[in-house]
Amino acid sequence: MLEKYRVLRQEFLKQAVPFIDSKALDELKLNYMHDIDSKRKLSKVTDLQTLIRLLEKRDIVSYDKIEPLQYISKTFVGDPNLETRLHDYENWLRTMPTLHLCNMYQNDEVFYSISSILESLSSSNLSQSTIGRSAESFSQITQTLHCCLEQEERNNLNERRKLLQQTVLLQLKDRLGRSWRDVARHLDIRECEIDAVQSKYPFDLKEQSYEILRLYISQSDMERWAINLIRALEKGRRKDLKELVEELVLKNKNL
8 A cells, every 4th residue: 555655656746846836836835834834844845845745744645645646736737647646546545444554754764765665676677685685674664663553552542541541530539429438448448548538638528539549540450440440339339330330441342
């Protein structure tokens, strides 16, 4: 998929560059000024290729976002063949599964290393040693991208888990009432910590509940916090809240 986009991008620039003079380039820079949101970066844009690179780094243009290319083609180029090529790519893209990739355009070195490797591998007069080195470099870069994707997925998962925890905490603090001490004990929170929370908020059951649950979540294992909380609510004779937490967790069972 990325290779197909690279070829499209190369063909687009080859046909579009002759039509983008300084006036057209200024108009494009003004059109995407808000999206780019950097006067310093825009000041360094001196040609169409540099502009496309910047749009890629801002995730405005990518393998699955070619609207700016279509806009440039229709507004400044007017070549039916180029518009057909872009339209065909868009139709092909709709048939492909979505890839959740990290934005590799943020790193010029990675993206242009891939581009140069792919271009060199397409040449017919390369030695076997050159091909071997290029293949090895490409393998290293794809491993880097894979690690980037995995890290992004882990970060997203952790954020969703924290959001679920916060949702459960807010739902329970208004309902737990005087049961909070019993539930806290079943969560293995120390008696001194329970007393400290009660002393901190002596007349506010909601704040007492919120503080003890926040304390529990901060000390709990990310994988088992919900199971242990459900058991504590059951032992504390709060079946209603046990079922509430089960329902919230069930809606997010993939977490």
